[in-house]
Amino acid sequence: MYKIKDYTYNQALKYGVIVLPSKKKNKKVDVYDKDLNYLVSIGDIRYKDFPTYLESHSKEYALKRRDLYHSRHKNYKKGTAGWYAKNLLW
Numbered sequence: 001m002y003k004i005k006d007y008t009y010n011q012a013l014k015y016g017v018i019v020l021p022s023k024k025k026n027k028k029v030d031v032y033d034k035d036l037n038y039l040v041s042i043g044d045i046r047y048k049d050f051p052t053y054l055e056s057h058s059k060e061y062a063l064k065r066r067d068l069y070h071s072r073h074k075n076y077k078k079g080t081a082g083w084y085a086k087n088l089l090w
Contacts, residue, residue, distance in 0.1 A: 002028040002043070005051035011088045019088065031084050042085040049089035066090050 004019055008029065012019045017039065018032040028043030043049060050069075053062035069090045076083035 002045050004029060005055075007051035007054070008049075008088050015084075015087060017084070017088075029088065031088070039079070040081040040084055042081050043089050051089070 001021060004021060008019055012031075016034060018034065018036065019029045020032065022028055022030045022041050022043075024030070024041045026045055027041040028045055028049070030041050031039045033039060048056075048065075050062055050066045053065050057065075070086065073082060073086050073090075076086060
C-alpha cells in the first residue's frame with residue numbers, strides 16, 4: 001500500500017481537496033472534495049512520483065524528474081485524473 005507523503009497532503013490543501021489512500025488495487029490516492037464526495041483515483045502504484053523521488057534521490061534529481069513529467073503532461077483539463085495527478089503528485 002502507498003503511504004501518502006506530506007507533499008501530497010500540502011498540495012491537496014492548496015487545491016481544496018482531500019486525499020486518502022486509494023481503495024482501488026493499482027492506484028495510490030483517492031481524491032475527494034471538501035464534502036467527501038469521491039472525485040478520482042490517481043497515481044499508478046508501479047511508478048514513482050515527486051515526493052518518492054525526493055525520499056530516494058537527491059532534490060536535484062527529483063526536480064529534473066518533475067520537469068520531465070510536466071513536459072510530457074501539459075494539457076489536462078482541470079478536474080480530470082491527469083490534472084490531479086500532475087498537481088498533487090508532481
